[in-house]
Amino acid sequence: MSSFIVEGGHSLNGEICPKGAKNEALEVICATLLTSEKVTISNLPKISDVRNLINLLSEMGVKVRYISPSECEFQADDIDLGYIYSDSYRKKVSSLRGSVMILGPLVSRFGNAVLPKPGGDMIGRRRLDTHFVGLQNLGAEFDYTADRLMYSIKAPEGGLRGCYMLLDEASVTGTANIVMASVLAKGRTVIYNAACEPYIQQLCRMLVRMGAKIEGIGSNLLTIEGVERLGGTSHRLLPDMIEVGSFIGMAAMTGSNLLLKNVGINDLGIMPEIFRRMGVSIQVQGDDIRIDQKEIYEIESFIDGSIMTIADAPWPGLSPDLISIMLVLATQARGSVLIHQKMFESRLFFVDKLLDMGANVILCDPHRAVVIGSGKFHSLRATDMVSPDIRAGIAMLIAAMGARGTSRIQNINQIDRGYENIDLRLNRLGAKIIRIDD
Numbered sequence: 001m002s003s004f005i006v007e008g009g010h011s012l013n014g015e016i017c018p019k020g021a022k023n024e025a026l027e028v029i030c031a032t033l034l035t036s037e038k039v040t041i042s043n044l045p046k047i048s049d050v051r052n053l054i055n056l057l058s059e060m061g062v063k064v065r066y067i068s069p070s071e072c073e074f075q076a077d078d079i080d081l082g083y084i085y086s087d088s089y090r091k092k093v094s095s096l097r098g099s100v101m102i103l104g105p106l107v108s109r110f111g112n113a114v115l116p117k118p119g120g121d122m123i124g125r126r127r128l129d130t131h132f133v134g135l136q137n138l139g140a141e142f143d144y145t146a147d148r149l150m151y152s153i154k155a156p157e158g159g160l161r162g163c164y165m166l167l168d169e170a171s172v173t174g175t176a177n178i179v180m181a182s183v184l185a186k187g188r189t190v191i192y193n194a195a196c197e198p199y200i201q202q203l204c205r206m207l208v209r210m211g212a213k214i215e216g217i218g219s220n221l222l223t224i225e226g227v228e229r230l231g232g233t234s235h236r237l238l239p240d241m242i243e244v245g246s247f248i249g250m251a252a253m254t255g256s257n258l259l260l261k262n263v264g265i266n267d268l269g270i271m272p273e274i275f276r277r278m279g280v281s282i283q284v285q286g287d288d289i290r291i292d293q294k295e296i297y298e299i300e301s302f303i304d305g306s307i308m309t310i311a312d313a314p315w316p317g318l319s320p321d322l323i324s325i326m327l328v329l330a331t332q333a334r335g336s337v338l339i340h341q342k343m344f345e346s347r348l349f350f351v352d353k354l355l356d357m358g359a360n361v362i363l364c365d366p367h368r369a370v371v372i373g374s375g376k377f378h379s380l381r382a383t384d385m386v387s388p389d390i391r392a393g394i395a396m397l398i399a400a401m402g403a404r405g406t407s408r409i410q411n412i413n414q415i416d417r418g419y420e421n422i423d424l425r426l427n428r429l430g431a432k433i434i435r436i437d438d
Contacts, residue, residue: 130174
């Protein structure tokens with residue numbers, strides 16, 4: 001199990017540019033299955049989740065050609081549908097949660113798909129009902145084999161048919177799956193309560209360039225007229241907003257002067273304002289963000305004087321992927337805050353490691369924690385930790401960078417799933433991080 005050895009107390013200085021968005025990458029890579037023509041995707045992050053999904057598609061028969069380390073050409077003109085019933089397919093899909101988004105393209109274009117229960121982060125129950133009910137609304141039939149943990153999905157004779165549907169939750173991956181299934185379905189599909197995150201917008205715009213007919217992009221009401229076929233296109237990923245938020249948290253936690261370049265400021269939603277409420281010094285300079293945290297940050301109170309609450313919410317609210325970072329950031333702030341993680345039951349369970357580091361945190365229940373900040377830099381002490389998931393892992397790294405002494409973070413392959421060469425990039429800015437491969 002690989003580890004990071006992190007010497008805390010070092011400030012960062014210089015410039016850093018976020019890589020392409022992981023979550024968008026997983027969506028648009030799956031969308032290449034919708035056409036037999038070539039699709040080129042650029043600004044791909046070199047991370048394990050993206051690499052594993054590309055490898056999965058390659059084994060399914062998709063022709064994959066790397067134009068550069070961050071640009072890849074896909075052509076799904078000779079898919080081996082027999083592969084999706086193999087043990088190799090089952091093993092790969094079970095370890096990659098983003099693989100659930102191959103369902104829509106496979107069922108829509110080829111008429112059937114199978115899906116083992118997907119893997120990914122250990123952050124609590126992540127149900128697939130929105131995906132499955134959406135595909136059922138389009139006419140797909142489902143079967144679940146309990147002893148093999150395998151879902152089988154089949155389109156009706158004549159293919160999927162459009163309909164009106166109201167999603168039970170604004171699921172990002174669920175919306176992506178249903179949109180990809182609908183673009184080749186017969187007739188009109190109306191999706192209400194659709195997720196409208198920038199990455200969903202990017203997926204829809206890419207599909208439109210491929211020949212899809214989608215109206216309402218950027219809203220929670222999408223109208224899709226099915227087409228006979230889709231063609232090829234080129235697509236460039238947005239900067240990863242979670243990387244942007246991670247770097248803001250690191251800079252504030254370490255009292256640093258850091259310039260984040262080309263962040264896609266118009267696609268960050270409320271995130272910059274939430275960091276300001278936490279007292280972080282944020283200056284927007286065109287499409288760049290400057291963090292110059294000379295003094296300890298102070299958490300605002302609500303207008304009536306009550307304790308600030310930071311909660312995740314659908315776009316343009318705060319992404320749930322940033323909640324762990326906000327919690328760590330609050331541990332050394334001046335003031336108190338209630339952190340409310342609404343979506344996942346286990347995402348706050350890394351709090352016990354922060355307690356070991358000397359943080360003052362009260363875990364109210366699986367979804368809420370009250371953080372009473374120390375009001376000074378480097379108030380945490382070093383400790384040994386194990387990363388349970390991507391976002392808790394990066395939060396642990398941020399805590400270790402701001403702590404006194406040397407910490408060890410194990411299971412860093414979880415961090416590598418979402419952050420490209422994070423240790424090398426941060427060391428160039430003044431961090432002291434050593435990777436140990438076991």
